[in-house]
Amino acid sequence: MAGVEVVSEQGFRTDGRKPNELRRIRCKQGVFSHADGSAYIEQGNTKVLATVYGPHEIRGSRSKALHDRAYVNCQFSMATFSTGERKQRPRGDRKSTEMTMHMKQTFEATILTQLYPRSQIDIFVEVLQADGGNFAACVNAATLALIDAGIPLKDYVCACTVGFVDDVTIVDINHLEETNHIAEFTVAMLPKSEQFVMLEMSSRLHLDHLSKVMDMATKACKDVHLVLDRAVRDHVSEVWQQLGNT
Amino acid sequence: MTDLLLSEAEKMFIIHGVQDNLRVDGRSCDDYRHIELETDVVSSANGSARLKLSQTDVLVGVKADLTTPPTDNPDVGTLEFFVDCSANAAPTFEGRGGEDLARDISSTLARAYSSDRCSSSMLKALCVVPSEQCWVLYIDILILECGGSLYDAVSIAVKAALSSTKVPVVKVTSSDGGKPELELSDDPYDSLRINVKHAPCNVTLSKIGHSHVVDASLEEEVCSLASLMMAVTEEGTVTMLKKSACGSLHPESIYEMLETGKNVGLNLNKQLTRQLLDEECLHTQMGTNREPKGFL
Amino acid sequence: MLTSMLTSITIYLNAMPLDRMRIPGPEDSKPPFVYETPSGVDVSNLVKTNGCRKDGRKADHIRPMFIKCGIISQAQGSVYIEFNNTKVICGVYGPREFGKREDFSMNGRLTCDFKFATFSCKQRRQHQQDAEEKELSQLLLQSLSPAVCLHKFPKAQVDIYVIILENDGSALSAAVTCGSLALADAGIEMYDMVVACSARKYFNSILLDPTAAEEIVPMKTNESVDEGEMTVAYMPSLNQVSGLILKGEMHTQVCAQIMKSCLEGCNLIYPVLQQSLITSIRKSLSNVDLQGSKEL
Numbered sequence: 001m002a003g004v005e006v007v008s009e010q011g012f013r014t015d016g017r018k019p020n021e022l023r024r025i026r027c028k029q030g031v032f033s034h035a036d037g038s039a040y041i042e043q044g045n046t047k048v049l050a051t052v053y054g055p056h057e058i059r060g061s062r063s064k065a066l067h068d069r070a071y072v073n074c075q076f077s078m079a080t081f082s083t084g085e086r087k088q089r090p091r092g093d094r095k096s097t098e099m100t101m102h103m104k105q106t107f108e109a110t111i112l113t114q115l116y117p118r119s120q121i122d123i124f125v126e127v128l129q130a131d132g133g134n135f136a137a138c139v140n141a142a143t144l145a146l147i148d149a150g151i152p153l154k155d156y157v158c159a160c161t162v163g164f165v166d167d168v169t170i171v172d173i174n175h176l177e178e179t180n181h182i183a184e185f186t187v188a189m190l191p192k193s194e195q196f197v198m199l200e201m202s203s204r205l206h207l208d209h210l211s212k213v214m215d216m217a218t219k220a221c222k223d224v225h226l227v228l229d230r231a232v233r234d235h236v237s238e239v240w241q242q243l244g245n246t
Numbered sequence: 247m248t249d250l251l252l253s254e255a256e257k258m259f260i261i262h263g264v265q266d267n268l269r270v271d272g273r274s275c276d277d278y279r280h281i282e283l284e285t286d287v288v289s290s291a292n293g294s295a296r297l298k299l300s301q302t303d304v305l306v307g308v309k310a311d312l313t314t315p316p317t318d319n320p321d322v323g324t325l326e327f328f329v330d331c332s333a334n335a336a337p338t339f340e341g342r343g344g345e346d347l348a349r350d351i352s353s354t355l356a357r358a359y360s361s362d363r364c365s366s367s368m369l370k371a372l373c374v375v376p377s378e379q380c381w382v383l384y385i386d387i388l389i390l391e392c393g394g395s396l397y398d399a400v401s402i403a404v405k406a407a408l409s410s411t412k413v414p415v416v417k418v419t420s421s422d423g424g425k426p427e428l429e430l431s432d433d434p435y436d437s438l439r440i441n442v443k444h445a446p447c448n449v450t451l452s453k454i455g456h457s458h459v460v461d462a463s464l465e466e467e468v469c470s471l472a473s474l475m476m477a478v479t480e481e482g483t484v485t486m487l488k489k490s491a492c493g494s495l496h497p498e499s500i501y502e503m504l505e506t507g508k509n510v511g512l513n514l515n516k517q518l519t520r521q522l523l524d525e526e527c528l529h530t531q532m533g534t535n536r537e538p539k540g541f542l
Numbered sequence: 543m544l545t546s547m548l549t550s551i552t553i554y555l556n557a558m559p560l561d562r563m564r565i566p567g568p569e570d571s572k573p574p575f576v577y578e579t580p581s582g583v584d585v586s587n588l589v590k591t592n593g594c595r596k597d598g599r600k601a602d603h604i605r606p607m608f609i610k611c612g613i614i615s616q617a618q619g620s621v622y623i624e625f626n627n628t629k630v631i632c633g634v635y636g637p638r639e640f641g642k643r644e645d646f647s648m649n650g651r652l653t654c655d656f657k658f659a660t661f662s663c664k665q666r667r668q669h670q671q672d673a674e675e676k677e678l679s680q681l682l683l684q685s686l687s688p689a690v691c692l693h694k695f696p697k698a699q700v701d702i703y704v705i706i707l708e709n710d711g712s713a714l715s716a717a718v719t720c721g722s723l724a725l726a727d728a729g730i731e732m733y734d735m736v737v738a739c740s741a742r743k744y745f746n747s748i749l750l751d752p753t754a755a756e757e758i759v760p761m762k763t764n765e766s767v768d769e770g771e772m773t774v775a776y777m778p779s780l781n782q783v784s785g786l787i788l789k790g791e792m793h794t795q796v797c798a799q800i801m802k803s804c805l806e807g808c809n810l811i812y813p814v815l816q817q818s819l820i821t822s823i824r825k826s827l828s829n830v831d832l833q834g835s836k837e838l
Contacts, residue, residue, distance in 0.1 A: 028542050032334065032391050033301055040541035045289065049390065049541065051334040059337060075333050075340055080386040081291040081307025090330045090388075124333040124340070126388070128305065129290050317572055353677040361791035363767065472688075474786070483767050484797055487788035488681075494688040494782035497805060504794040 006165045006180050014176055015044075022160075022172045022220060025227045027141070029148040029235045037149025041141040044174060045131035050141035052149040054121035064120070069113035071120045074103040076138060078127040099135055106139060106159075106188050106198045112152040121151060132175035133161040139188050139198075140224060147232055156228055157197060159188035160220040162213060164205055169213050171220040187217040191225040194218060252468050260469050261455040269459065269466070276510050278461045281402070283518075285410035285525045287538040292383075293411025293440075296540065297403035300463070301393025303335075304400050306407040307386045310414070312428070315373065315380040323372020323380040325359055327352040329387045329400075336392060344389070351387070351400055354448070358401065358477035358486035364444040368408075371438060374416050375426050381413055383440075394463040397475055401448035402518060408445060409522050412437035446477035446485045447518065449511045451503045453495060458503050460510050474503045478511025480519070573665050588756060589747055597626070597753065604739070604751040604807055607814055611727045611822035619728025623720045625751065627710035632720040634728040637698035650695035654683040655703045656717055662709045664754075678714055685718045685738065685775035685785025691731040700730055711753040712740040718775045718785065723815055727822065734777035735815055736784055739807030741800050742771045743792065748803045768792045774804035778812045 007013055017023070023044030032038040037052035058065045065071060076099040077091035107123060123145070125138040139159035146153060163173040165182040178184065183205040188198035205213065252260075260270055267274050279300040288294040291307035315322065329351045331344025338344075359365070372381040385407065387400055415431040415438055452462040452470035462470060472493030477486035484504070489495060495503075529536060589595055599605070605626040614620035617633035624630075637650060656679040658667045671679070682704065690700070702724065704717045718738035726735055742752040749756055757771060770790015776783055783805075788797065 026542055031541050032303065034336070034391055034393070035334065038334070042540070042542070047288075047540070049334060053337045073340075077330075077332065079288075079305070079307065079388050080328060080330065080384070081288060081294070081309050084290060086309045086311065086384055086386075090332075122333075122337050122340070124337075126332050126334055126390075128388075129288050131290075349673070349676060350680060353673065353680075357789065360789065362769070363791060479791070481767075483791050483793055484788065485791045487772070487786060487797060489783065489786040490684065492684060492687045494777060494780070494784040495786075496781060497783055497801065500783055500786070500801065501798050504797055508794045 006163075006177055006182060007168050007170065013170060015174060019168050019170045020216065020219070022223055022227075023174065025140075025224065027144055027228065027231045029144050029232065030239075035145075035149075037145045037147070037151070039141050039144030039148055041137055041144065043133060043137045043140070043172065045129055046127070046133055046137045046174075047129040048125060048127050048134070048137040048141040050123065050125045050138065050145040052121065052123050052142070052145040052151065054149070055116040055119040055151070056122075058118070058120045065118045066113075068117050070111070070116035070118075072104055072108045072111060072113065072123065073120055074100050074107065074123045074125075076100045076103055076125050076127075078130060078134075082127050082130045099138070102135065102198060102200070103138065103142065106157060107142065107146070109197045110153050110155070110157050110190065111146065112154065115152060130175070132173055132178045135159065135186050136161045136172075136188070140228060144228060144232065148235075155190035155192050156225050157188050158191050158221040158224040158228065159186065159198070160217060160224055161186045162217045162220060164209060164213050167209075169209075169216040171216060183213075185213060185217055187214075187221060189218065189221045191222045250464050250468050252465060256465070257469050260466060264454045264457050264459055264466075267457075271463065273461075275457055275459045276506060278398075278510075278514070279463075283402070283406055283521055283525075284539055285406055285522070286529065287540050291386075292413060293407050293409075295403045295406035295410060297399050297406065299393070299395065299399045299402075299461070301391055302396055302399045303389075303391035303393075304396075304403045305388040305390060306400075306403040307388070308407050308411045309384045309386070310381050310411070311384065312374065312379055312416075313382045315377060317377075320377035321373050322365060322369035324369065324382045325356075326382055326384045327355045327359075327387070327404075328384065329355075329389065331389045334391065335389050339389075348389075351389075351397060354397060354475065354486065354488065355385075355387075355401065355404060357488075358446050358448065361444070361446075361485040364446070364479075364485060367441050367444045371441065372413070374428065375418055378426065379416075379428065383408075383411065383413075392464070394465075394467055395450050395461045397448045398450050398461060401446065401477065402514070405442055405445045405447060405518060406522060406525075408440045409442045410525070411440050413440070414438070444479055446479045447511055447514050448475060448477050448486075449507045449514065450475045450490075451507050452491075453493070453499065453503075458499070458506065460506070474500060474507065476504070476507045476511065478508060478515065480512070480515045482508050482512050484508070588744055588749070595749065596755065601747045602750050602803065602806070604810055605753075607811070609723070609814065609818040611723065611818060612826070617724075617728070619724045619726070619730070621720050621724040621727055623716055623723070625710075625712065625716055627708055627753070628712060628716050629707040630704060630713070630716045630720045631707055632702065632704045632717070632724040634700060634702050634721075634724040634730070636700035636728075637695040637730070638701075640697060640699055646697060648693065648696045650690075650692040650697075651699040652683060652687050652690055652692065653699060653701050654679050654686065654721070655701070656682050656706075657704070658706045658709060658713070662706045678717070681714060681785060681787055682717055682721060686721050686725065686736055688782070688784040689722060689732045689734055689736045689777055690725065691733065694731045700725070700728075709754060711755070711757045712751050712773070714738070714787070715740045715751075715773050715775070718773075719811060719815065723819065726819055734780045734782075735812070736775050736777055737808040737811045737815065738773060738775040738785065739804045739811065740771060740773040741804045741807065743769055743790070743796065743800055748800055750803055750807045768796045772797070772800045772804060774801055774808065776805055776808040778809055 027041040035051040136159035162185040163182045183203040186200040282298040293308040329348035331339040333340040417429045420426045451458045452473040475488045608624040619634040715738035722736035742749045775785030
């Protein structure tokens with residue numbers, strides 16, 4: 001295969017990580033004050049902002065209203081300067097539309113929508129800098145924003161992109177690894193019940209490897225969950241203290 | 247922008263406060279709110295800045311690209327302004343909802359940067375081979391939150407982003423007779439900086455009651471019928487002047503606002519230049535170890 | 543990547559009204575005027591030694607006008623204005639019902655559509671509104687809306703369509719004047735008429751109502767200030783400025799100076815507008831009388 005080798009003989013990846021090592025995750029909830037919920041997440045060099053509005057009355061045409069549950073509205077957009085080559089449009093291209101669809105399906109399966117009939121929940125994500133695993137970062141950011149907005153969820157939704165190359169599974173792949181045409185898995189799951197809410201695969205993979213890769217992906221999502229849970233707890237205790245409690 | 251409903255009593259409170267030169271948040275009429283500015287926050291762009299003016303939040307990224315120069319101006323580079331009103335700021339911006347506002351902001355910026363001195367000082371350096379190749383700077387503005395005086399915040403952030411922009415140096419090796427060949431410099435630190443000396447900052451003066459204020463908050467914008475936007479350079483000249491919002495102004499009050507705007511603009515430019523110098527020092531001291539604070 | 547690019551290109555092509563009967567030139571063809579060097583325009587002779595401009599006017603003279611109201615039979619109000627070679631036509635439709643999708647509003651709504659006819663300028667214009675025309679539409683709306691009693695027609699909107707048939711300078715000010723006259727002709731209730739006038743600062747003189755040649759002439763040198771053009775929209779009997787836009791760079795005192803000249807220009811135009819309205823009403827009244835006598 002042309003280009004750099006994804007995993008070196010010593011078992012290290014191009015950015016010095018081990019195959020099962022995530023990039024550093026840093027996140028913050030409550031970045032904006034106007035929105036009902038907002039969050040910012042950094043996974044390595046991938047940086048994503050998410051905001052949540054709602055539950056509120058249906059905006060626009062009333063025909064979207066569902067009589068037994070809330071309507072989940074998503075928008076995925078990427079800043080024009082987020083990629084190496086400048087993007088012409090922040091949204092509306094085929095890839096963004098696809099991402100929007102995936103987001104919608106993911107969160108419709110996780111939010112307890114039946115609690116809010118005839119209302120709408122907006123989830124807007126904005127990729128500020130893209131360095132691989134964009135969708136995963138978006139899902140994680142949206143989860144944090146939903147928690148910040150106080151919208152009831154079944155569980156955290158934790159997402160991770162996993163790659164498989166030369167008999168090695170590598171987790172949380174970055175842009176450089178993405179461009180090497182490796183088998184790529186994007187997984188979003190509910191870590192406590194170990195349920196998958198979104199699963200996407202590109203390229204081909206032998207069936208024998210599948211369970212191994214899925215195990216790694218599950219492990220990675222659980223790792224992400226630990227980080228997110230820690231951040232949420234820290235945020236809540238900080239807010240608690242600011243309110244004058246000890 | 248988000249619809250804000252104020253009762254008559256609230257409006258009167260704000261208007262009377264402005265009359266006594268004491269605003270709801272304790273400022274006087276020509277004070278700005280606290281401004282947080284950070285440059286070089288997006289590593290995928292050639293230059294970037296993030297500005298937070300109280301609740302107004304904008305992110306500007308500058309990307310450089312090579313292109314053929316415009317035929318009527320073959321020896322300068324070009325600036326392209328693009329504004330994206332993110333749905334993060336207001337749900338009404340979803341899809342194409344923010345386009346009108348975005349277009350208005352970008353045309354205002356383009357007008358402010360169209361003055362002759364500004365373009366000659368900034369754009370001459372961006373020419374690579376006259377009438378063959380020049381740099382185009384895509385200035386992409388992302389509106390993340392609207393909390394009043396958006397135009398001012400955007401213009402300050404644009405100036406900061408431009409000052410932090412590093413355009414790679416291109417060597418022209420003219421192969422005899424044929425087209426000139428371009429060669430990018432190998433050294434990543436070998437870069438061209440943009441001269442922002444003549445770049446203006448926008449100052450919006452909103453007429454509230456019989457007085458005018460700078461940097462109106464969302465509540466104050468609701469109380470104001472008309473406002474005057476002016477782009478002021480470091481020397482106190484005006485490169486753009488525009489009446490905005492649906493109201494009218496007495497000529498005498500425009501003359502007064504021009505003077506206030508000039509003084510405020512001079513001050514703003516001075517503060518910004520100082521802040522940018524500080525940032526620059528910080529960058530050189532910390533080198534690559536510096537981690538941008540960003541949104542964390 | 544390629545497929546997405548291709549789809550975006552097809553979408554773009556579909557949106558553009560293409561004249562399939564015409565044989566298109568090469569994609570990068572340009573009109574020859576582009577190559578006309580600015581030095582080819584005689585800069586020194588804008589103002590002759592005797593203080594006269596090229597067309598024989600003094601600096602503070604406006605061009606002769608021709609105004610005719612009620613020329614589009616389908617429109618509620620319509621006006622045709624000529625300022626020598628600048629020719630503008632405007633039609634006003636409404637008040638008519640909002641589109642169904644909009645929410646109820648206690649205030650009426652005004653929309654403006656500004657368009658250069660494809661043949662109006664030196665370079666051919668496109669059928670679709672370009673960025674400049676969209677900006678000018680916005681400015682037109684901001685200049686006209688303070689004059690209209692919007693609360694008099696809730697739930698309804700008034701559409702103003704302005705087409706520049708020939709552009710020989712001061713297109714925006716002609717459009718504003720034309721638009722406000724057409725509103726009056728349509729019987730829309732207004733506080734006052736809006737009159738607009740442009741002025742170009744050129745060396746030490748302020749040229750009122752500049753022609754296209756006077757607008758184009760480049761600024762003195764690159765390091766110059768106090769050069770530019772201003773358009774002011776003014777409501778004379780209320781003494782209120784409803785629109786203001788500046789291009790170029792200048793000190794605030796000079797801004798004020800130019801604005802004063804523009805206001806003087808507006809005061810010159812105002813009586814002519816009143817006269818033409820009275821004439822058109824007289825005419826329509828006499829028509830009614832004639833019809834009435836016939837019926838009797």
